[in-house]
Amino acid sequence: MSRYQARAHIDLDAIAHNFNLAQQLAPSSRVMAIVKADAYGHGAVEVARRLKDAAAFGVARISEAVKLREAGIAAPICLLEGVMDREELNLASIYDFQLVVHSPEQLDLLKRQAARRAIWLKIDTGMGRLGVRPESAETLINDLGAQRLLGLMTHLGNASRPGDAMTQRQLNSIRTLAASLKGAAPESAVLSIANSAALLDGQGLDAGWIRPGVMLYGATPMDDLVPRRDLQPAMTFRAPVIAVRNIRQGESVGYGGIWTADRNTRVAVIAAGYADGYPRETAPGTPVLINGERRGLIGRVSMDMICVELHDADVVRVTDQAVLWGAGLPIEEIAQSAATIAYTLMCGVAPRVPREYRSRAVG
């Protein structure tokens, strides 16, 4: 593997630490660790192998679930969007996946097959995306046939904003529903509510299940994007310096010449660009760590490179490693500079970037 390209170091111990933190926030809940989108770019198989205490794993696509099972992950795997047709349902039966049912059509699909599946009924309590309305839940539960109900799932739309009124309305809605259904189906008292934002804000901690995603990878989902020191960043995105240039006063750097030297300036060229997942929208001045020092991005982000302004006294050599985000440089800060959120940076690290794993755990 070439040393002269961008790489993502993945600290599996940090992910285990963050998992334990989620569990401590809701000590009596079981944890469905969310590993969709290849564990937010961290590698779902490696993450799932490390998280031996997860009671289940949650993914978005059936291909993601199959990949985990084929890699030997024996824990329950839940398809958070359920299945869309008979072919997917057959696969779900073969591999023994839990299914979310979010529409009457999905329930009909299940009922046309003999196989008995473990399902979560998804309730739309106000986010307006997937789920059946609370008032339809009882009819659907009475109509489950052979399907085994695991509980009720709902997703919070505004939990990243502490004190938001919608979160309270959603929590009230699912709890009221659960209480009203308890007689008909005791399983409907088992609730799965909290994502990372809810957990970090202390909402929905009393439910039977929690569903942390982004916090497992060490980033905060909160709107203020203030990094939390009790979360350990799992991904450090690095790339080497491939040239150090002397740019003369008045000369410009990069596409469009949007940066011009106002004095003679040394510039480091780093081998990471938007084709590696460093967003093109990242603002000039965004910090990059070179030999542990913060230096500012200049000019436009190219496909394979970025340029960084050095200080006169900096001793920087070709092959020195720069940190684009991660250890020592919070991903939330870079996300803010690129007008986005940590999720898209993690998920956006390109397939051409090798992941290198670190774990002190044995086995």
Ligand SMILES: *Cc1c(COP(=O)(O)O)cnc(C)c1O
């Ligand atoms: C992605 C997802 C989660 C995890 O969300 P985070 O904000 O990453 O914690 C939880 N539940 C569902 C249904 C999801 O799709």
